[in-house]
Amino acid sequence: GENVEQHPSTLSVQEGDSAVIKCTYSDSASNYFPWYKQELGKGPQLIIDIRSNVGEKKDQRIAVTLNKTAKHFSLHITETQPEDSAVYFCAASGEYGNKLVFGAGTILRVKS
Amino acid sequence: DAGITQSPRHKVTETGTPVTLRCHQTENHRYMYWYRQDPGHGLRLIHYSYGVKDTDKGEVSDGYSVSRSKTEDFLLTLESATSSQTSVYFCAISVSAGELFFGEGSRLTVL
Numbered sequence: 001g002e003n004v005e006q007h008p009s010t011l012s013v014q015e016g017d018s019a020v021i022k023c024t025y026s027d028s029a030s031n032y033f034p035w036y037k038q039e040l041g042k043g044p045q046l047i048i049d050i051r052s053n054v055g056e057k058k059d060q061r062i063a064v065t066l067n068k069t070a071k072h073f074s075l076h077i078t079e080t081q082p083e084d085s086a087v088y089f090c091a092a093s094g095e096y097g098n099k100l101v102f103g104a105g106t107i108l109r110v111k112s
Numbered sequence: 113d114a115g116i117t118q119s120p121r122h123k124v125t126e127t128g129t130p131v132t133l134r135c136h137q138t139e140n141h142r143y144m145y146w147y148r149q150d151p152g153h154g155l156r157l158i159h160y161s162y163g164v165k166d167t168d169k170g171e172v173s174d175g176y177s178v179s180r181s182k183t184e185d186f187l188l189t190l191e192s193a194t195s196s197q198t199s200v201y202f203c204a205i206s207v208s209a210g211e212l213f214f215g216e217g218s219r220l221t222v223l
Contacts, residue, residue: 001171006154032210043202043214044155089154093210098143098162099170100212102154 002027004092006103013080015112023090023103024072030092033066033073034100038087048075080110115139116215118203124221131190133218135203137183143206144186146170146178148199149217155202161186193222 003026013019025033031052036044050057050064050073057064061080066073077084087107091100115138125131135144143162147155147170157170159178167178175197177189190197200219204212 004154009152034210034212041216043204043216044212045214046211049210098206099157099160100210101171102147102156104152104154 002030002092002101004090004101004103006090006106008106009104010107010109012109012111015080015082015110017080019077019080019084019108019110021075021088021090021106021108022072023074023092024070025092025101026071027092028068028071030094032093033064034091035062035064035075036089036091036102038089038105040086044089077108080108082110082112084108085110116203116205116213118201118215118218120218121216122219124223125193126223127194128192131193131220131222133188133201133203133220135186135188135215137186137205139205140183141205141207142183144180145204145206145212146176146186146188147202147204147214148172149202150199158188158201190220193220195222198222 006023034049037047038044061078063076087105089105090103093100117136119134145160146158156172161167161180179187200217202217203215207213
């Protein structure tokens with residue numbers, strides 16, 4: 001089955017700097033790659049996703065890149081703000097998103 | 113907006129006792145999921161449902177059973193709770209192609 005590895009497990013950045021979180025996956029048939037943000041005491045919330053027919057997707061300060069050949073994808077957050085502090089999860093699945101397999105998560109701390 | 117209510121939100125129980133967690137959605141989404149979240153493991157799928165009385169196992173289904181007798185309700189049962197089942201349990205619904213919407217979680221402690 002699918003296996004998703006996520007790095008780093010913790011990341012501290014200064015406010016205004018960029019943050020990058022990387023994930024690799026094992027199943028070449030996977031073609032849906034979402035990113036979730038989880039704030040303390042809440043459920044994860046989708047912040048951006050990408051499908052295999054696209055190499056990059058951007059939404060304001062966040063962007064995701066996908067390299068299907070290397071089987072890795074990354075989350076980029078620019079101009080980080082204190083409210084970006086949270087746990088971020090990457091995930092992978094087949095086309096319809098059923099049975100998403102998640103990475104272990106990255107704790108992002110933005111220091112002001 | 114999709115709405116999910118999980119109950120109970122917190123529960124402390126003893127080893128060997130049965131526990132049922134409930135997930136209720138306010139819309140008629142077909143797919144519902146139960147995940148558990150543990151430090152260092154992220155979210156792992158326990159069971160999921162693709163319709164009334166249609167369920168299937170996820171990657172960590174041992175020791176858990178589920179039932180879905182109505183579209184809006186998805187129950188997760190631990191027949192005989194063990195300390196390894198201490199975790200935070202999240203219910204989720206598939207609201208569009210791929211996107212999962214999660215509930216607030218149920219924190220279970222098994223002593």
